[in-house]
Amino acid sequence: MFEKDIKNKALVVTSRTVHYPIVRPVIEELQRKNWKVTVLHFERLWENTVENILLMTQKRRSLESFYVETPLKPPKKKSLLVYSSISKLISCLMNAVKMERPNIVIVLTDGPLPCKMAVLVARSVNMPSLLLLHVGMIGPKYDCPSFLVDKLAVMGDYARKILIKCGINKTRLVVTGRPSYDALVRAEEHFEKDSICRKLGLDSAKKIIVYTTENLPIEESKAMVYSICRAVKEFPGSQFLIKVHPSELSLSLYERATRDVGVNALVTRDVDIYEVLYVCDIMITGFSATALDAMMLDKPVITVNFTGLEDPLPYAESGAALGVYEERDLVEAIKKGLYDENVKEKLRDAREKFVFEQSYKRDGKATERVVELIEQMVQGAYA
Numbered sequence: 001m002f003e004k005d006i007k008n009k010a011l012v013v014t015s016r017t018v019h020y021p022i023v024r025p026v027i028e029e030l031q032r033k034n035w036k037v038t039v040l041h042f043e044r045l046w047e048n049t050v051e052n053i054l055l056m057t058q059k060r061r062s063l064e065s066f067y068v069e070t071p072l073k074p075p076k077k078k079s080l081l082v083y084s085s086i087s088k089l090i091s092c093l094m095n096a097v098k099m100e101r102p103n104i105v106i107v108l109t110d111g112p113l114p115c116k117m118a119v120l121v122a123r124s125v126n127m128p129s130l131l132l133l134h135v136g137m138i139g140p141k142y143d144c145p146s147f148l149v150d151k152l153a154v155m156g157d158y159a160r161k162i163l164i165k166c167g168i169n170k171t172r173l174v175v176t177g178r179p180s181y182d183a184l185v186r187a188e189e190h191f192e193k194d195s196i197c198r199k200l201g202l203d204s205a206k207k208i209i210v211y212t213t214e215n216l217p218i219e220e221s222k223a224m225v226y227s228i229c230r231a232v233k234e235f236p237g238s239q240f241l242i243k244v245h246p247s248e249l250s251l252s253l254y255e256r257a258t259r260d261v262g263v264n265a266l267v268t269r270d271v272d273i274y275e276v277l278y279v280c281d282i283m284i285t286g287f288s289a290t291a292l293d294a295m296m297l298d299k300p301v302i303t304v305n306f307t308g309l310e311d312p313l314p315y316a317e318s319g320a321a322l323g324v325y326e327e328r329d330l331v332e333a334i335k336k337g338l339y340d341e342n343v344k345e346k347l348r349d350a351r352e353k354f355v356f357e358q359s360y361k362r363d364g365k366a367t368e369r370v371v372e373l374i375e376q377m378v379q380g381a382y383a
Helices: 019-034 041-057 076-100 111-122 157-165 179-184 193-200 216-230 252-261 273-279 290-296 327-339 343-360 364-378
Strands: 008-014 035-041 106-107 129-133 151-154 173-175 209-210 239-243 266-268 282-285 301-304 322-324
Touching: 008 019, 008 111, 008 364, 019 035, 019 129, 019 179, 019 364, 035 076, 041 301, 076 111, 106 111, 111 129, 151 157, 151 364, 157 343, 179 252, 179 290, 179 364, 193 216, 193 239, 193 273, 209 216, 209 266, 209 273, 209 290, 216 239, 216 252, 216 301, 216 327, 239 273, 252 266, 273 290, 282 322, 282 327, 290 301, 290 343, 301 327, 322 327, 327 343
Parallel strands: 008 035, 008 106, 106 129, 129 151, 151 173, 209 239, 209 282, 239 266, 282 301, 301 322
Antiparallel strands: none
């Protein structure tokens, strides 16, 4: 494509490995419409440097602090490394803006320094900025940050209402659905069960149980994985796959749990979560957003919460998932989710409403809506 053919330019800033797959459909659609899209990848800087510092401080999500985290001071020597990177980040972003002269900056969070600074740089030159709030889910206990962006594209009306209650002006919020879900709406066109199972070393003729982890505190993760392994062991004819959260640096806890309990399992972090969920027969998690992914693929979901605390996300409350709060109930929940047609039908009816509230229309047009919003912002028609 020659420079004269370029319609507009967009600068996309990512700071997590999960960001690019989520924003990729938008990038590809913009490119199809003759936009030049520049992506600045800060994953290595943010995850390898900052996440290691947070790991040292034991700052990990938990049910009690999922939305309101208690800030912990990183070690002073390590913190110097973060602070010394700020000037380099600003310089890098300023140079990118100066060289590329984009019409808009797009981020998937404005919390991490690279994304926050990109938005501030955009504001300094009167450039519009858009946050695609499509990475996780927003629950009723959401601790709403002070968003710096001009507009926020949210997945569904449920998140929109919560953000308005948090004080975000409704004119800044646009419900679009999640672009990466467009492929799930047309899953049969994108995925083929037998080939995925062959790649994973699974038998497509047997039941497949998937557990998605969440980078919880060690004791919470340990209690959950051992309980789930013990329950899965009661289904010897099934296959078990543990999809480890991208932020968990080690698989050892999960590998050790499967050995200790004596259950065969494929423990992996580096697989396509959508492929894994497409081939599974039931999915188990705590409060991971992957539960919504599974529901998009019409899969039964079990949510596990042994803490005695309130569920931070309304999966079970809505009836869209089977909520398990005592280990002794887990085997029965798996049995119902796999084999009880009445239970499966009730779950299917409830998750249809839940999916709409959380991720809007299942029409495969979320990407179009986001791109239309971007074009309107650039044209000044969505001020």
